[in-house]
Amino acid sequence: MDDAEIVGLYWARDESALEATRTKYGGFARSLAVNLLGSAEDAEECAQDAYLALWRSIPPERPESLKAYLGRIVRNTAADIWNRAHAKKRDAGLTVLLSELEDCLPSPSDPQAELESRELGRAVSAWLRTLDADSRALFLRRYWYGQELKTLAREWGVSANALAQRTRRLRISLRAALEKEGFII
Amino acid sequence: MSERAIQLYKAIGEADPALLEAAEAYRPKKPRKWMKTVSLAASLALVIGLGAAAVRYARRDVSRPADTGADDIGAGTAQDHLPDSGLGAYDGPVLPLTVSDAANLTAARQVTLDFADFAADWPYAVSVTDRYTLTNAGDTPVTVTAYYPFIGALERPGLPEITVDGESADAVLHTGPYTGSFRETRDANLLDEPQSFAAYRDLLSDGTLFASALAETPELDTPALVYELRGVAYREPDRYAVLEAEFEYGPETSVFTCGFHGDSFSVEENGNGRTFGVWSSDGHSRYIVAVGGDIEDLAVHGYRDATLTEPYGAEVNQILRYESTVGEFLDRLAAEYAQDGPDAGADLYFGAPLSPDLGADDLSRELRRTFALYSRLGSDPSPRYRWEQLERLLRDTVTVRRLMVLEFPVTVPAGGSVTVESRMIKDASTRFSQEAGRAVSRIDIAGALGTVLPFTSATGELMNTDSVTLLDPDRPLDVPDMTLGPTEIGEVFTIGVKN
Numbered sequence: 001m002d003d004a005e006i007v008g009l010y011w012a013r014d015e016s017a018l019e020a021t022r023t024k025y026g027g028f029a030r031s032l033a034v035n036l037l038g039s040a041e042d043a044e045e046c047a048q049d050a051y052l053a054l055w056r057s058i059p060p061e062r063p064e065s066l067k068a069y070l071g072r073i074v075r076n077t078a079a080d081i082w083n084r085a086h087a088k089k090r091d092a093g094l095t096v097l098l099s100e101l102e103d104c105l106p107s108p109s110d111p112q113a114e115l116e117s118r119e120l121g122r123a124v125s126a127w128l129r130t131l132d133a134d135s136r137a138l139f140l141r142r143y144w145y146g147q148e149l150k151t152l153a154r155e156w157g158v159s160a161n162a163l164a165q166r167t168r169r170l171r172i173s174l175r176a177a178l179e180k181e182g183f184i185i
Numbered sequence: 186m187s188e189r190a191i192q193l194y195k196a197i198g199e200a201d202p203a204l205l206e207a208a209e210a211y212r213p214k215k216p217r218k219w220m221k222t223v224s225l226a227a228s229l230a231l232v233i234g235l236g237a238a239a240v241r242y243a244r245r246d247v248s249r250p251a252d253t254g255a256d257d258i259g260a261g262t263a264q265d266h267l268p269d270s271g272l273g274a275y276d277g278p279v280l281p282l283t284v285s286d287a288a289n290l291t292a293a294r295q296v297t298l299d300f301a302d303f304a305a306d307w308p309y310a311v312s313v314t315d316r317y318t319l320t321n322a323g324d325t326p327v328t329v330t331a332y333y334p335f336i337g338a339l340e341r342p343g344l345p346e347i348t349v350d351g352e353s354a355d356a357v358l359h360t361g362p363y364t365g366s367f368r369e370t371r372d373a374n375l376l377d378e379p380q381s382f383a384a385y386r387d388l389l390s391d392g393t394l395f396a397s398a399l400a401e402t403p404e405l406d407t408p409a410l411v412y413e414l415r416g417v418a419y420r421e422p423d424r425y426a427v428l429e430a431e432f433e434y435g436p437e438t439s440v441f442t443c444g445f446h447g448d449s450f451s452v453e454e455n456g457n458g459r460t461f462g463v464w465s466s467d468g469h470s471r472y473i474v475a476v477g478g479d480i481e482d483l484a485v486h487g488y489r490d491a492t493l494t495e496p497y498g499a500e501v502n503q504i505l506r507y508e509s510t511v512g513e514f515l516d517r518l519a520a521e522y523a524q525d526g527p528d529a530g531a532d533l534y535f536g537a538p539l540s541p542d543l544g545a546d547d548l549s550r551e552l553r554r555t556f557a558l559y560s561r562l563g564s565d566p567s568p569r570y571r572w573e574q575l576e577r578l579l580r581d582t583v584t585v586r587r588l589m590v591l592e593f594p595v596t597v598p599a600g601g602s603v604t605v606e607s608r609m610i611k612d613a614s615t616r617f618s619q620e621a622g623r624a625v626s627r628i629d630i631a632g633a634l635g636t637v638l639p640f641t642s643a644t645g646e647l648m649n650t651d652s653v654t655l656l657d658p659d660r661p662l663d664v665p666d667m668t669l670g671p672t673e674i675g676e677v678f679t680i681g682v683k684n
Contacts (some may be wrong), residue, residue, distance in 0.1 A: 021446075064202070065202035065205075065206075067202075068202035068205050068206075071205070072199070073195070073197075075195070075198045076195060076198065079195065080193060083191070088570070096572045120192065120193065120196035121195075121197075121198075121200070122199075123196075123198030124197055124200065125200055125201050125204070126198050128200060128201075128204055128224070129204075133207065133211060134211070134213055136204065136207070136208060137207065137208040137211035137213070137215075138203060138402055139208075139675070140197075140200060140205060140208035141209075141211075143194070143197050144197055144205060144208070144260050145198055145208075145209070155213060155241065156213045157213070167317040168537060172537065172584070179375055179376065
């Protein structure tokens with residue numbers, strides 16, 4: 001079943017939409033949640049919350065890529081769960097990932113410097129397009145999919161330390177790009 | 186973790202689905218070991234990841250005697266093939282060797298750019314060999330102090346390797362000052378780094394910046410009272426809290442802090458609160474430093490979160506107070522950073538680790554210099570540091586580009602020559618060209634900028650360019666015997682790479 005058909009089921013309020021989503025993207029949603037939360041239990045809770053959010057948001061939403069849309073919901077749900085739990089386990093996936101991202105956006109002391117996620121998202125996407133395919137894939141695998149460095153290091157055929165250095169340089173580049181766009185103080 | 190990291194995390198979540206699909210399907214090419222050892226053959230592997238690539242050769246129309254000063258280099262003739270997208274960063278030019286006194290000396294320069302590993306990592310980088318044959322026309326030996334300047338940063342690993350007649354030189358590193366300034370916007374004060382060769386030419390042409398790089402470390406012996414907040418004790422099971430340090434101080438007192446989170450930093454003018462969030466116990470001390478006076482009524486309260494509305498059973502284990510000086514305290518911060526780096530205190534420092542080639546002394550020297558210039562008590566205070574958070578000063582000190590100089594002695598025998606060579610990895614300056622729809626990179630090589638050496642010749646050579654296509658819209662480029670020539674040593678090479 002293609003995405004448009006599944007989205008059509010949601011619009012028809014047909015609960016088989018959820019079954020179709022689980023069948024097609026359940027593994028993806030679960031592994032993404034595990035990457036981000038580092039715990040099977042939390043990941044299961046995250047996936048269930050994400051399906052519920054999917055059901056509630058379509059309609060009115062009509063995503064072209066159901067997978068990307070579900071992934072975004074899983075990521076946001078994971079952030080909520082992480083916030084609630086304060087990530088008691090310090091080495092949980094999202095905790096480490098967020099601490100890495102922290103240096104990309106030095107904090108505004110001035111509350112007026114509140115940033116809008118969409119605007120920031122556009123700047124991030126513009127920056128992503130400046131990267132070569134390898135660097136872009138690496139960045140997104142790490143910071144969108146939440147894959148661990150050691151997993152990526154195996155795939156890239158380099159040491160985790162070397163990859164950490166590389167992702168650090170990418171973050172520095174992102175930071176420079178965002179600063180150029182006025183997102184940084 | 187702060188709201189801003191989550192905000193960026195969510196912004197990344199908005200990435201174009203097409204980019205996600207490509208990232209998911211992407212299968213990286215694993216490096217082959219021989220690439221690291223066989224540089225010439227490695228050029229074959231550069232095809233990977235580069236696709237169609239182009240190198241443009243941009244000629245500056247510079248005509249001047251070889252031994253005149255640097256002011257003429259490219260002046261008023263700078264072409265720019267690179268559309269400015271606002272993204273990316275200029276990494277500065279390769280700068281020439283200079284000496285304390287050029288009496289009786291002449292120099293022949295040969296620059297080699299090796300593209301063998303250009304696309305092996307990002308940002309793209311070129312291996313640069315900058316070789317000088319110094320000749321002494323006099324009848325007595327000449328001993329001079331040589332200086333090899335380069336644009337670097339304290340976080341960047343790998344210093345230029347200097348050899349004199351093939352022997353490793355015993356070079357002293359001068360880390361030098363920040364090469365940029367600051368730019369005020371409506372909501373922020375940004376670092377404003379030089380973004381063109383012309384900007385570096387202006388910075389370096391009068392020698393002031395170079396002299397600053399060799400200047401003594403500021404003493405900073407102003408007395409300071411340091412309050413060190415050590416460890417956190419919890420009386421409740423959920424080991425996360427935001428702690429607020431409250432205190433009073435008069436207008437004669439300047440207060441600096443380190444370790445208090447930026448996003449929960451809510452002090453008003455002459456206010457009295459600093460806060461930090463802490464997981465469990467991260468083992469890092471937080472500091473409040475009073476200069477010009479003291480603080481009063483210091484009290485620390487625990488809260489459940491940064492709204493500071495719900496009290497929570499957490500408190501600082503120990504508060505120490507001791508007398509110091511501003512300089513000594515900055516030394517302490519530099520030593521902690523050099524030892525632990527930002528990883529050990531992700532909640533404290535958002536910067537990059539110090540280069541493994543540098544030590545706490547190097548960091549401390551530049552931290553002192555940055556404080557002496559740009560802090561609230563500095564000679565040229567910057568609004569960027571108006572909140573007096575020393576970790577921001579520290580982070581910038583580590584990450585900003587600065588003029589660095591390697592100093593070493595050279596003796597040239599009477600009527601003879603010696604060869605001085607620098608080898609380094611130079612990051613390409615990369616921008617995204619909306620017009621071209623691709624990333625475009627450039628490596629600039631400065632000719633006589635800032636040097637007192639009279640050049641008799643200057644030649645350039647490109648190596649391992651198999652994976653890039655050389656274009657020259659104006660004239661054919663003769664590779665590898667590309668001659669810059671003594672009257673063209675202000676040439677700029679512009680390398681365009683299709684993304």
